[in-house]
Amino acid sequence: MRLVIVSNRLPVRLVEKDGRIAVEPSAGGLATGLEAYLSALPAESPFDEKPLWVGWPGRPLTDRTGLDIFQAQGRAFDIHPVHIPEDEMNAFYHGFCNAVLWPLFHYFPTYVSYKDSSWQAYEKVNTRFLTALEPLVREDDVIWVHDYQLMLLPRLLRQAHPLAAIGFFLHIPFPSHELFRTLPRTCRQALLHGVLGSDLVGFHTYDYTRHFISSVSSILGLSNTMGRLAVEDRPVVADTFPMGIDVAKYADAAASKPARALADNLRRSLAGADIILSMDRLDYSKGILNRLAAFELFLKRHPERLEKVVLMLVVVPSRTEVKRYQEMKKRIDELVGRINGKYATMAWTPILYRFSCFPLGELAALYAASDVALVTPLRDGMNLIAKEYVAAKNGGTGVLILSETAGAAAEMGETLMVNPRDIREMAEAIETALTMDRDAQIRINQTLFTRLTRFDVRHWAGDFLDSLFGVRDERRRLESR
Ligand code: G6P
Numbered sequence: 426m427r428l429v430i431v432s433n434r435l436p437v438r439l440v441e442k443d444g445r446i447a448v449e450p451s452a453g454g455l456a457t458g459l460e461a462y463l464s465a466l467p468a469e470s471p472f473d474e475k476p477l478w479v480g481w482p483g484r485p486l487t488d489r490t491g492l493d494i495f496q497a498q499g500r501a502f503d504i505h506p507v508h509i510p511e512d513e514m515n516a517f518y519h520g521f522c523n524a525v526l527w528p529l530f531h532y533f534p535t536y537v538s539y540k541d542s543s544w545q546a547y548e549k550v551n552t553r554f555l556t557a558l559e560p561l562v563r564e565d566d567v568i569w570v571h572d573y574q575l576m577l578l579p580r581l582l583r584q585a586h587p588l589a590a591i592g593f594f595l596h597i598p599f600p601s602h603e604l605f606r607t608l609p610r611t612c613r614q615a616l617l618h619g620v621l622g623s624d625l626v627g628f629h630t631y632d633y634t635r636h637f638i639s640s641v642s643s644i645l646g647l648s649n650t651m652g653r654l655a656v657e658d659r660p661v662v663a664d665t666f667p668m669g670i671d672v673a674k675y676a677d678a679a680a681s682k683p684a685r686a687l688a689d690n691l692r693r694s695l696a697g698a699d700i701i702l703s704m705d706r707l708d709y710s711k712g713i714l715n716r717l718a719a720f721e722l723f724l725k726r727h728p729e730r731l732e733k734v735v736l737m738l739v740v741v742p743s744r745t746e747v748k749r750y751q752e753m754k755k756r757i758d759e760l761v762g763r764i765n766g767k768y769a770t771m772a773w774t775p776i777l778y779r780f781s782c783f784p785l786g787e788l789a790a791l792y793a794a795s796d797v798a799l800v801t802p803l804r805d806g807m808n809l810i811a812k813e814y815v816a817a818k819n820g821g822t823g824v825l826i827l828s829e830t831a832g833a834a835a836e837m838g839e840t841l842m843v844n845p846r847d848i849r850e851m852a853e854a855i856e857t858a859l860t861m862d863r864d865a866q867i868r869i870n871q872t873l874f875t876r877l878t879r880f881d882v883r884h885w886a887g888d889f890l891d892s893l894f895g896v897r898d899e900r901r902r903l904e905s906r
Pocket of ligand 1: 434454456744
């Protein structure tokens with residue numbers, strides 16, 4: 426049996442650097458989480474062949490950037506890049522995925538800009554993925570489709586391969602039915618029908634699963650029993666699978682000698698100031714502006730903390746060609762400038778700001794060095810940074826301030842939980858975190874670490890795939906009757 430992963434974004438992307446094409450890691454939870462799972466498939470995994478990952482390589486494929494650049498990488502899985510012409514990709518990715526599904530599913534309905542031409546591009550690109558898969562797929566493959574960019578693909582695959590085991594996982598929130606129904610009728614029906622081509626549909630939290638089921642019931646009129654549906658006489662199950670991380674990867678990286686040396690250097694260079702970490706992809710859903718406003722209010726209300734605390738603000742470039750993201754970046758730059766301009770002294774800058782990607786070693790050093798992590802998205806499907814921070818702390822000190830509207834909140838109730846829209850509450854949470862008793866920090870981090878270890882990325886994928894096999898086998902039994 427072979428596992429075939431299909432996602433819009435591959436774990437690596439092609440970039441042009443100094444006139445040459447290079448391969449770089451992709452940002453975002455889907456790529457990092459799944460890569461961790463595929464790179465070390467557990468011994469008990471039923472897959473006896475190298476997995477295959479099919480996806481878009483980040484730019485159109487030309488002669489120079491054919492298959493070889495991916496095959497030369499020596500990974501635990503094969504990569505098959507899907508060629509999508511630039512204009513089609515623009516209409517699909519920018520026009521529909523980033524201008525309709527992303528804002529709507531993250532509760533920013535006023536950011537939605539729907540165009541029929543973009544919807545048509547979405548249909549076209551989903552079909553393009555099917556065409557790319559056709560020569561690759563074998564009868565006993567298990568096909569696992571990921572995320573909101575490919576919601577039509579499971580149904581297309583089901584029509585072409587009625588017997589295949591097909592799973593779908595959504596990495597972002599599934600919104601309340603009241604929001605989902607604002608999509609044009611044909612589009613909302615097609616998206617639901619598309620996903621229901623799978624045997625199993627997975628979500629990060631119970632709420633997302635519930636929202637999906639109520640949309641299916643009110644829009645398609647399909648009833649369910651505890652998430653079990655009958656779709657054209659096929660059983661389909663919708664269920665909750667909170668994604669975990671590779672805990673040892675972050676714990677070991679943070680404990681490594683180079684990371685500890687980097688962390689010590691950083692602490693020394695900041696003259697012992699408390700370090701608050703903020704780390705995200707550039708995105709309006711991440712609540713970076715609210716977080717900065719909360720930090721500003723915190724400085725205003727706690728003058729005794731001036732020169733004694735530093736906010737390390739790391740923003741990882743993402744979707745930088747999209748206007749809304751460019752505007753967001755500009756507003757972050759301005760706000761950082763304003764806060765630093767107001768509070769900095771000759772010896773101290775309150776916000777240290779980096780707009781770049783970080784390799785694992787440096788990331789782990791930042792996790793290790795920081796006393797507090799501010800993870801306060803306005804909405805987030807899961808948020809793996811929250812989990813990575815706790816893993817890197819490995820039961821030691823460090824306080825996570827977490828947004829109640831991140832999927833991770835459902836599993837990390839022991840942290841300092843905040844409403845990311847309540848600036849005052851967040852400012853006070855920073856003070857609470859900085860004064861939290863060391864023993865209490867350790868107690869909380871140990872509890873969370875134990876839970877993260879138990880429900881890690883292998884558990885997540887194993888649980889999803891076991892359930893998928895269960896539904897597939899049930900379908901086969903029904904078909905053979
Ligand atoms: C989130 C989504 C992923 C996406 C990633 C990066 O994590 O769930 O599907 O790949 O963001 O966004 P991008 O648009 O660069 O693929």
